[in-house]
Amino acid sequence: MVANPERRTALVDAGIEVLALQGARGLTFRAVDGQAGVPVGTASNYFAGRDDLLRQMDARLHVRLAPDPAVVAGLLERPRDRDLVTAFMHDLIRRATGDRTGWLAMLEMRLEATRRPELRASFTRSVRADPVEGMEFQRTAGLPGGDETVAVLYLAMLGLIVEHLTLPGVLDGVLPGVSVPDGLVDRIVAAIVPDGPDGPGSPNGTGGPDGR
Amino acid sequence: MVANPERRTALVDAGIEVLALQGARGLTFRAVDGQAGVPVGTASNYFAGRDDLLRQMDARLHVRLAPDPAVVAGLLERPRDRDLVTAFMHDLIRRATGDRTGWLAMLEMRLEATRRPELRASFTRSVRADPVEGMEFQRTAGLPGGDETVAVLYLAMLGLIVEHLTLPGVLDGVLPGVSVPDGLVDRIVAAIVPDGPDGPGSPNGTGGPDGR
Numbered sequence: 001m002v003a004n005p006e007r008r009t010a011l012v013d014a015g016i017e018v019l020a021l022q023g024a025r026g027l028t029f030r031a032v033d034g035q036a037g038v039p040v041g042t043a044s045n046y047f048a049g050r051d052d053l054l055r056q057m058d059a060r061l062h063v064r065l066a067p068d069p070a071v072v073a074g075l076l077e078r079p080r081d082r083d084l085v086t087a088f089m090h091d092l093i094r095r096a097t098g099d100r101t102g103w104l105a106m107l108e109m110r111l112e113a114t115r116r117p118e119l120r121a122s123f124t125r126s127v128r129a130d131p132v133e134g135m136e137f138q139r140t141a142g143l144p145g146g147d148e149t150v151a152v153l154y155l156a157m158l159g160l161i162v163e164h165l166t167l168p169g170v171l172d173g174v175l176p177g178v179s180v181p182d183g184l185v186d187r188i189v190a191a192i193v194p195d196g197p198d199g200p201g202s203p204n205g206t207g208g209p210d211g212r
Numbered sequence: 213m214v215a216n217p218e219r220r221t222a223l224v225d226a227g228i229e230v231l232a233l234q235g236a237r238g239l240t241f242r243a244v245d246g247q248a249g250v251p252v253g254t255a256s257n258y259f260a261g262r263d264d265l266l267r268q269m270d271a272r273l274h275v276r277l278a279p280d281p282a283v284v285a286g287l288l289e290r291p292r293d294r295d296l297v298t299a300f301m302h303d304l305i306r307r308a309t310g311d312r313t314g315w316l317a318m319l320e321m322r323l324e325a326t327r328r329p330e331l332r333a334s335f336t337r338s339v340r341a342d343p344v345e346g347m348e349f350q351r352t353a354g355l356p357g358g359d360e361t362v363a364v365l366y367l368a369m370l371g372l373i374v375e376h377l378t379l380p381g382v383l384d385g386v387l388p389g390v391s392v393p394d395g396l397v398d399r400i401v402a403a404i405v406p407d408g409p410d411g412p413g414s415p416n417g418t419g420g421p422d423g424r
Contacts, residue, residue, distance in 0.1 A: 020326075021327070022237065023235045023236045023237050023323065023324075024235045024237075025234065025235050025236075025237035025238055026237055104323065104326060107319070107322075107323060108323060110319075110374070110378035110379060111235065111316065111319060111320060111323070111378060112235075113378060113379060114232075114316060114377075114378055115233070120379065120381075121381075123379060124379050124381040124382055127379055127382050128379075128381065128382045128386070131382070131383070131386050132386060135386075147386075147387055148387060148390075148399050148403065149403065151383075151386060151387055151396070151399065152368055152399060152400050152403040152404065154371070155367075155368045155369075155371035155372050155375065155396075155400065156364055156367045156368040156371055156404075157367075157371070158370075158371030158374060158375060159366070159367035159368055159369070159370030159371035159372075159374070160367050160371075162322070162370060162371070162374055163367065163370060165326075166322035166323060166325060166326055167322060167325060167332065167335060167336050167339055167340075169332075169333075169336040169340065170336055170339050170340045170343070171343070171363075174340070174343050174344060174347075174359075174363060175359055175360060175363055178360075184363070184367075187360050187363065187364060188364050188367065191360065191361065191364040191403075191404050192364065192368075192403050192404060
């Protein structure tokens with residue numbers, strides 16, 4: 001194992017590119033070397049095997065697609081209302097469309113996980129962090145809605161991203177006058193998230209630790 | 213082109229199996245022949261090329277995953293309330309989990325469509341029929357909610373199916389006491405669909421042709 005962090009990251013990013021462009025079957029060390037523009041045999045010095053490469057791609061994707069802490073801090077200056085949830089969802093969409101290759105590679109990795117139990121176990125843990133941390137964040141930040149709101153919102157946003165990144169024409173104009181993806185994000189939040197601060201009185205609001 | 217409809221369907225189904233099991237790169241005429249248990253060279257007598265096979269797989273998947281008319285007719289005996297929408301969504305999930313291979317093949321086809329513009333155009337048309345016909349059906353049947361309700365529900369169900377079929381462990385137990393996928397379907401409908409018949413007074417209800 002060679003310890004050159006920059007080159008390792010470049011190889012992992014090349015693996016993500018190969019996975020998105022060619023699918024799981026195209027992901028070989030040779031293809032990664034080619035994509036990274038390094039001599040054949042380089043990737044095999046950095047990864048114990050294909051599963052090791054896939055696990056490092058998974059970890060890297062979570063970094064690439066993660067929110068920018070400065071953006072989160074800026075948004076948290078605002079009142080804790082439904083508009084703020086909308087703003088967070090716009091940021092999520094901006095990150096997904098801004099790294100379409102990374103997101104498509106994640107979708108390929110989901111399909112590869114259906115074939116490889118070992119990958120499925122580790123990938124399940126990392127993907128599960130998204131809804132679980134989303135619920136935690138919603139509670140800590142005091143955003144409107146409870147755990148159920150976050151779960152349903154998570155699924156609708158997942159559906160929107162899958163649809164928009166794979167077949168953008170499907171949603172285009174299905175709701176006249178509603179832009180895709182941003183106008184649709186507004187409609188998703190309006191349909192799912194209660195309009196007002198979280199609390200016992202708000203629809204779906206489970207308020208506080210009891211919402212667990 | 214040979215005209216033996218049963219054998220053609222068997223080859224198309226074999227193609228769906230190969231696509232789900234091995235990914236797009238594994239989908240060759242030779243693999244389809246092998247999966248169908250027919251002599252090498254058979255598939256090439258039935259399909260003009262790989263794109264032709266993929267188009268026929270797309271058409272076939274829409275038949276395999278379509279609602280059973282008898283089930284739809286039975287459900288339409290019931291009052292047009294939110295519970296009925298829930299029942300239709302349970303049927304959708306039942307079909308998706310009942311033909312997991314077909315559904316995973318559709319997801320593979322989405323990814324293949326990102327690489328092949330010709331497939332993207334025809335696949336966009338066929339997938340777009342789902343939300344568009346869903347809106348039409350909601351209106352004609354007089355179910356609660358308007359076009360926006362249907363669009364958001366469509367996306368949340370898409371997200372649920374993608375998550376549950378690729379990484380079933382992700383959603384398991386994220387909402388304590390809520391079963392996956394059925395309990396989660398109940399929560400999705402409760403969060404998105406107004407409780408009451410469609411009409412000008414119902415939340416999100418756009419009622420009638422104006423909802424277009």
